[in-house]
Structure formats: C-alpha cells, structure tokens
Amino acid sequence: MSSFIIGLFTKVIVLFTALPVHEAAHAWASDKLGDPTAKNMGRLTLNPFAHLDLMGSLCILVAGVGWAKPVPINPYRYKNPRVGTALSALAGPASNILLAYIFMIFYKLGAGLFLSYGSSQAVWGIFAILQMVILLNISLAVFNLLPIPPLDGSKILQLVLPQQTYYRIMQYERYIMLAVFFLLFTGxxxxxxxxxxxxxxxxxxxxxxxxxxxVRLL
Structure with a gap:
C-alpha cells in the first residue's frame, strides 16, 4: 500500500469521522448550554453530509487541515453569551483531541500486540492509517484553536479581548480567512x-x- 493511497484514504476517513464529530460536539455543547438552534436545524448528528463544506473538505484533502459548515448558534440564549459562545466553540477541538486519545489507545494496543510478533503488509498499512488519523485529528484541533476568525479559537479569544476590539477584528473576517488560505497553501x-x-x-x-x-505486561 503506497504512502499516497494511505494518506488519501486517511484524509477521507477524517472527513467522514472527525469533522462530523467536531461539528456535532459544537451542536451538543450549544444545546446543553441552553441554545437548541443547531439541534433544531439537524446539526446534532454524526451524518457527515449535514456538516461537510466543499472548500473545507478540499483543504483537508490537499493540506490536511480544514473545516466544515459552521454550526449556527444564538448566543443570547446562553446565560452568559460570551462564556457560552467560547465553551460551544471549544467543544469542537476538544472532540478531536478526545478522538485522537481514543485512537491512540487502540493504536498502542494493536501495535504492541500484533506488530511486535510480525504481521502482513496489509496490517502494517492499517496501523499506518490509524496513526495518521491520530495526527490529523490533532492537526484539526490545533488549527481550529488558532485565534483567527472564523476559527473556533477566535470565539475563545473574545473572552479576553474588549468586546469593541473583538467586533472590530470580526469586521475583517473574510480578509483574514483569505490570508489564512494563502498561508496554508504556501506552507x-x-x-x-x-x-x-x-x-x-x-x-x-x-x-x-x-x-x-x-502491553509490556501482556
């Protein structure tokens, strides 16, 4: 199994697992905090087709980091709009970190129990994919935590910025995102x-x- 096929297959897996979990986590957190907007719009689901964004999906396939369609929220339904917005934003990257943690447990168990005794090339390929899924979930979490609009980190940043400063920055959200595209694709x-x-x-x-x-004890 070539590294290109492994890489492409891994990114497709991430598209249909990590991104839906990320967006569903936003919707779940928002609902628990008092705003059912996303839930009522069918976004509290693991169905990938409810979440995937064309440009964000292409970025995943090309650069390994990307995004899905934003989950709609109504911050005025939260008891504390700024804190609620930040917590619902944090839920997405946190879900990817949790997925990476779970996959790492399976990777270590599998690698310790199977690969140490010798395995076929197909099994090695499966574990290579599993490791890349871990790395891509971590990359997604880190990327989305950047304090850059419209990424999740920008919504967490508004907790520490004066409200007027934050809204002024958000006025340039489209231009900032274009700059992020440039920095992303140029490496x-x-x-x-x-x-x-x-x-x-x-x-x-x-x-x-x-x-x-x-594993060492087994």
Missing part, C-alpha cells in the same frame, strides 16, 4: 502548526502511557 503555517501538533501529540502519548505499560 508558511506548517512550521507553527507542526510544532503545536507535536506538543499535543506528546501530551497524549504521556496520558496513554499506561497502555504501554499494559
């Missing part, structure tokens, strides 16, 4: 995103250290 964002992703990967590796111990 300029690759270095900081890779650094942050490695940090998060190391954290998850540490938190799943008990699996390494368990």
């Amino acid at each position: 300029i964002l690759s270095t900081p995103l890779s650094f942050l992703s490695r940090l998060l990967y190391g954290g998850l590796d540490f938190l799943t250290g008990y699996v390494d111990i368990l």
Whole structure:
C-alpha cells in the first residue's frame, strides 16, 4: 500500500469521522448550554453530509487541515453569551483531541500486540492509517484553536479581548480567512502548526502511557 493511497484514504476517513464529530460536539455543547438552534436545524448528528463544506473538505484533502459548515448558534440564549459562545466553540477541538486519545489507545494496543510478533503488509498499512488519523485529528484541533476568525479559537479569544476590539477584528473576517488560505497553501503555517501538533501529540502519548505499560505486561 503506497504512502499516497494511505494518506488519501486517511484524509477521507477524517472527513467522514472527525469533522462530523467536531461539528456535532459544537451542536451538543450549544444545546446543553441552553441554545437548541443547531439541534433544531439537524446539526446534532454524526451524518457527515449535514456538516461537510466543499472548500473545507478540499483543504483537508490537499493540506490536511480544514473545516466544515459552521454550526449556527444564538448566543443570547446562553446565560452568559460570551462564556457560552467560547465553551460551544471549544467543544469542537476538544472532540478531536478526545478522538485522537481514543485512537491512540487502540493504536498502542494493536501495535504492541500484533506488530511486535510480525504481521502482513496489509496490517502494517492499517496501523499506518490509524496513526495518521491520530495526527490529523490533532492537526484539526490545533488549527481550529488558532485565534483567527472564523476559527473556533477566535470565539475563545473574545473572552479576553474588549468586546469593541473583538467586533472590530470580526469586521475583517473574510480578509483574514483569505490570508489564512494563502498561508496554508504556501506552507508558511506548517512550521507553527507542526510544532503545536507535536506538543499535543506528546501530551497524549504521556496520558496513554499506561497502555504501554499494559502491553509490556501482556
């Protein structure tokens, strides 16, 4: 199985798993915080076709990071609109980190129990895909946590910025996103995103250290 096919297949898996989970997490958190807007519009679902955005999906396939259709919210239904908006935004990246954590547990268990005893090329390919799914979930979480409109991180940023400053920045959301496209496709964002992703990967590796111990005991 070539690295290109593995990479492409992994990105398709992420499109149909990580992005729907990410958006459904936004909808779930918003509903729990008092705003059922997304739920009423059918966005509290894991059906990928309810969430996928054409441009964001292409970015996933080309650059490995992207986005889905934004989940609609009505912040005035939250008890505290600013905090509610930030928490509902945080739920998306948090869901990708949780997915990466779960996949890492299965990867370590599988790699320890199967690959150490020798396996076929097909099994190696499956575990290579599994590792890439972990990395792409981490990349999605890191990318969406950037404090850049309209990414989730910008909604978390509004907690610490004066409201007037935040609204002034949001007026240039379209131009800022075009700049992000440019930085993404030219690779300029690759270095900081890779650094942050490695940090998060190391954290998850540490938190799943008990699996390494368990595998050695088996």
